[in-house]
Amino acid sequence: MRITILPVAALVLCAPACRQSGERERAPAAGEGATAGDRAAQIARGERLVTLGGCNDCHTPLVMGPNGPERDTTHFLAGHPQELALPPAPELSPGPWIATMAGTMTAWSGPWGTTFTANLTPDRETGLGNWTAQDFIATMRTGRHLGKGRRILPPMPMEVLVKYTDEELGAVFAYLQSLKPVKNRVPAPIEPKTAAAPAPAAGSAVTKKR
Amino acid sequence: MVAASLGLALATGGVGIAVVAGATHHPEGAERVVKGAATGVRRTAPGSLRETGLYADWERRQIDARNLAFVPQYPLWTDGATKRRWIRIPAGAAIDAAWVDAWEFPVGTRLWKEFSFGRPVETRYMERTADGWLFAAYVWKANGSDATLAPEAGVPASVEIAPGTSHAIPGEIDCRTCHDAAAPVLGFSALQLSSDRDPRALHAEPSAQGAVDLRNLVERGLIENLPARFMRQPPRIAARDATERAALGYLHGNCGGCHNPRTSLGTLGLTLSYELEEPALDAIATTFDRASRFLPPGLSPEAGALRVAPGAPESSVLLARIRSRSPSVQMPPLGTQVVDERAARLIETWIREAPARAADRIARQPQPRRGDRP
Numbered sequence: 001m002r003i004t005i006l007p008v009a010a011l012v013l014c015a016p017a018c019r020q021s022g023e024r025e026r027a028p029a030a031g032e033g034a035t036a037g038d039r040a041a042q043i044a045r046g047e048r049l050v051t052l053g054g055c056n057d058c059h060t061p062l063v064m065g066p067n068g069p070e071r072d073t074t075h076f077l078a079g080h081p082q083e084l085a086l087p088p089a090p091e092l093s094p095g096p097w098i099a100t101m102a103g104t105m106t107a108w109s110g111p112w113g114t115t116f117t118a119n120l121t122p123d124r125e126t127g128l129g130n131w132t133a134q135d136f137i138a139t140m141r142t143g144r145h146l147g148k149g150r151r152i153l154p155p156m157p158m159e160v161l162v163k164y165t166d167e168e169l170g171a172v173f174a175y176l177q178s179l180k181p182v183k184n185r186v187p188a189p190i191e192p193k194t195a196a197a198p199a200p201a202a203g204s205a206v207t208k209k210r
Numbered sequence: 211m212v213a214a215s216l217g218l219a220l221a222t223g224g225v226g227i228a229v230v231a232g233a234t235h236h237p238e239g240a241e242r243v244v245k246g247a248a249t250g251v252r253r254t255a256p257g258s259l260r261e262t263g264l265y266a267d268w269e270r271r272q273i274d275a276r277n278l279a280f281v282p283q284y285p286l287w288t289d290g291a292t293k294r295r296w297i298r299i300p301a302g303a304a305i306d307a308a309w310v311d312a313w314e315f316p317v318g319t320r321l322w323k324e325f326s327f328g329r330p331v332e333t334r335y336m337e338r339t340a341d342g343w344l345f346a347a348y349v350w351k352a353n354g355s356d357a358t359l360a361p362e363a364g365v366p367a368s369v370e371i372a373p374g375t376s377h378a379i380p381g382e383i384d385c386r387t388c389h390d391a392a393a394p395v396l397g398f399s400a401l402q403l404s405s406d407r408d409p410r411a412l413h414a415e416p417s418a419q420g421a422v423d424l425r426n427l428v429e430r431g432l433i434e435n436l437p438a439r440f441m442r443q444p445p446r447i448a449a450r451d452a453t454e455r456a457a458l459g460y461l462h463g464n465c466g467g468c469h470n471p472r473t474s475l476g477t478l479g480l481t482l483s484y485e486l487e488e489p490a491l492d493a494i495a496t497t498f499d500r501a502s503r504f505l506p507p508g509l510s511p512e513a514g515a516l517r518v519a520p521g522a523p524e525s526s527v528l529l530a531r532i533r534s535r536s537p538s539v540q541m542p543p544l545g546t547q548v549v550d551e552r553a554a555r556l557i558e559t560w561i562r563e564a565p566a567r568a569a570d571r572i573a574r575q576p577q578p579r580r581g582d583r584p
Contacts, residue, residue: 144387146474148474188505189538
């Protein structure tokens with residue numbers, strides 16, 4: 001796969017992510033007693049919210065095809081491809097250019113460090129397969145994993161997502177859980193070089209097998 | 211959308227994003243509406259600390275006598291901050307302690323916690339309203355002349371506490387991250403207020419003048435329905451030895467607020483609180499030789515990772531996360547930016563000595579006699 005590192009003057013590329021659903025029609029909530037029809041309607045609503053919300057912009061990698069960049073359907077909403085090892089992000093000179101992104105749009109680098117978009121498919125080991133709807137809603141509501149853990153990092157547009165209602169987030173989650181699981185372990189974020197505390201070294205003692 | 215996110219990342223110091231939707235900087239002293247947890251009815255947090263009822267005489271900084279000082283035996287580490295805490299229970303009301311691990315506080319309950327780094331930096335405030343808990347933080351001026359309501363998103367960098375590291379005053383969502391609906395009040399509980407205090411508790415603070423404990427709160431009628439056994443025998447962690455007691459106490463005070471069966475993290479099956487209702491060493495049962503769901507950076511999933519590897523602190527993810535201040539690794543994930551080195555040493559010792567402790571447990575169990583049925 002050919003990767004191009006682009007300065008993010010091209011944030012306009014993310015314009016689709018700025019679209020938001022203006023709709024407010026009621027979709028049935030998930031839960032006991034919901035019929036198959038209710039469930040299908042909830043998933044359909046979730047698909048629409050995901051599409052209009054631009055989740056694919058960053059969570060489905062772009063590959064270069066005969067007609068230019070196109071979505072890699074084998075990694076649909078599966079985040080940054082694990083097999084795609086990237087060189088360190090380029091260092092930018094002081095000035096207005098502050099961030100870069102990989103041509104896949106699944107890896108971003110800026111003052112917050114380098115981040116890789118998450119696997120949203122229901123794979124139990126590498127995606128959201130072990131999550132409950134409550135886990136997902138708590139995460140989106142707070143910007144922290146499971147509502148209490150580490151922060152969701154840029155460029156995830158949390159300031160918009162926290163505005164979603166529980167019902168909307170429940171529909172998004174129902175749709176994500178209906179996807180084909182993709183086994184794709186996304187790399188952990190890399191801290192900025194200026195971070196005060198170093199991260200544990202890769203392959204450190206915590207990796208010791210017992 | 212993404213551009214806005216990037217902008218916020220810069221505005222908040224470049225290492226994270228302010229997650230508060232529509233966060234705006236509020237002028238000092240301005241009132242801010244706070245969303246109640248129960249009904250969504252919006253309440254108003256006072257614009258300054260002096261309006262919260264903490265002080266009887268603001269000019270002399272004299273605490274209102276209705277506000278009772280308390281000192282938890284296992285305090286939360288906040289990068290070495292010194293703290294003072296008070297609670298006010300409304301007249302004629304009492305805390306319902308029937309569920310000993312999850313007290314129900316009456317409407318009108320107020321709590322304050324003052325954080326100092328050489329001087330008071332912030333005072334956090336929470337109030338039980340009819341619509342849920344209200345949270346606010348008040349930022350002290352450097353000269354101590356006033357303390358005003360913090361912006362909704364908090365103050366990511368207030369005073370420098372170590373070279374290049376500043377204390378972060380929490381935003382409202384940060385408050386609710388730890389003080390969630392299932393466990394809103396932390397540090398004011400039967401175990402924390404027990405008169406049987408752990409002499410080896412880390413960062414133990416001297417008792418404040420007039421500080422209340424579990425027994426005198428019950429005797430004053432401010433706690434009701436506490437199971438009688440906790441009056442006969444004050445709550446205490448039933449550990450094998452002093453090191454284990456202090457370690458489990460530290461985990462209870464610093465991790466158990468989130469990692470207990472009542473919060474949204476209950477599905478992790480990781481209990482670091484000490485539950486008095488059914489006393490058991492959950493912090494051992496749910497960590498020792500248990501696979502870690504979190505994989506530290508660089509770790510291959512095939513290599514395996516254990517929450518705690520008994521006898522091998524260097525292989526224990528729990529300790530690695532306590533020792534880290536990498537934003538994506540550290541535990542707790544917020545509220546601290548400086549490693550608690552004493553705690554790291556205590557937990558390291560506890561893990562290293564675990565096999566010997568386990569062997570001692572087995573040795574002390576009654577041995578079957580010859581002829582006993584298996």
